[in-house]
Amino acid sequence: MKKLNAYVKLLRLPGLGGLAIPPVFGAISVGVYDFYKLLILFAIGCFSAIFGFVLNDYADVELDKLVKELRGKPLVSGIIERKNAVGICILCVLLSFLFAFILWINSKFDYMKLSAITVLFIAGVLGTVYNLYGKKIAGSDFLVALSMSFVFLFGALAFNKPNPLTWIIFILTFNQTLHMNAVEGGIKDADHDFLMDVKNIALASGVKVEGNKISIPWHFKSFGIGIRVFSSLLIFIPFIYGFKFYLWQILLLFLLIAFILLIEVKLLFIKKFDRAEIRKLIASAAFIRYSIVPVMLISEIGIMSMLLIALPVLWYIAFTPLAGGKAFQPEM
Secondary structure (H helix, E strand, O other): OHHHHHHHHHHOHHHHHHHOOHHHHHHHHOOOOOHHHHHHHHHHHHHHHHHHHHHHHHHOHHHHOOOHHHOOOHHHHOOOOHHHHHHHHHHHHHHHHHHHHHHOOOOOOOHHHHHHHHHHHHHHHHHHHHHHHHHHOOOOHHHHHHHHHHHHHHHHHOOOOOOHHHHHHHHHHHHHHHHHHHHHHHHHOOOOHHHHOOOOHHHHHOOEEEOOEEEOOHHHHHHHHHHHHHHHHHHHHHHHOOOOOOHHHHHHHHHHHHHHHHHHHHHHOOOEOOHHHHHHHHHHHHHHHHOHHHHHOHHHHOHHHHHHHHHHHHHHHHHHHHHOOOOOOOOO
8 A cells, every 4th residue: 555655646646637737728729628528638738747756756866865755755755766767757757658649549540649649749759858958057947848738739739729828828838937946946946956056047146045044035026026017917817808708707716816916925934944834835836826727717617617617626636545645635
């Protein structure tokens, strides 16, 4: 059972309900609602997310050994050998492209599908560069943000030409990933990143931990809030230019955005470094954020939006016990 728990943690299985959804949104943005096709895209999203997280854990073993709280991670503790992590990464790459071609069985391989495969390949390259060399490059968070956005774009290109809605969700995906890595990750790991001379936006901006106190400069706070505000404005652009909507849908979006901004302010203005509390804030924002795009699409896809909103939460609740943890007590 201990081995199973370790693999579930390594693969980030409880979080895949939200992490693997971008290519599904990509397809929906161009009018694809076929359950079978969306399921295959979800699987590709799973393989892509697993590849990124496992490779990141593989690359960060030595850094994670310096932090007491992280010594229980599967690769750090030795429960799972590093060579097994490499094998998982290779398998995920192979399965991603295999499933992509399964998606197109009995259909002509045209320039759109070639574009989709190219974008998926570039996403993998960018993700690999980030995971293996990102700690040495300040601003590498932009690479992983672009990688995730390309995984989203693959879902659209696999079926049709991107439209304005596609590009808006593309930017939202980029912003969310950038914020997750540069802002949330920068704050969460500020107490140990400097130990191995990690170069990232947070440390370069002057974020630092001394004892149990954390100092976050105003320009880093502006960076984090700026990303959130920019994303908030983007969400309403489709409705301004003729996208169908319900009044309650708009009100719900305002409410969700207000909660996210409230959590953002709380995160950026913390004075005491408490990793457990920071994890809870990050997880809370993530679950709210996962619902934003489905709520945007309610007037277009109806009940499917409800399923997409519920998926991350129900998936997390279902698979968290397999990791040996308790629901809503995140380990990162």
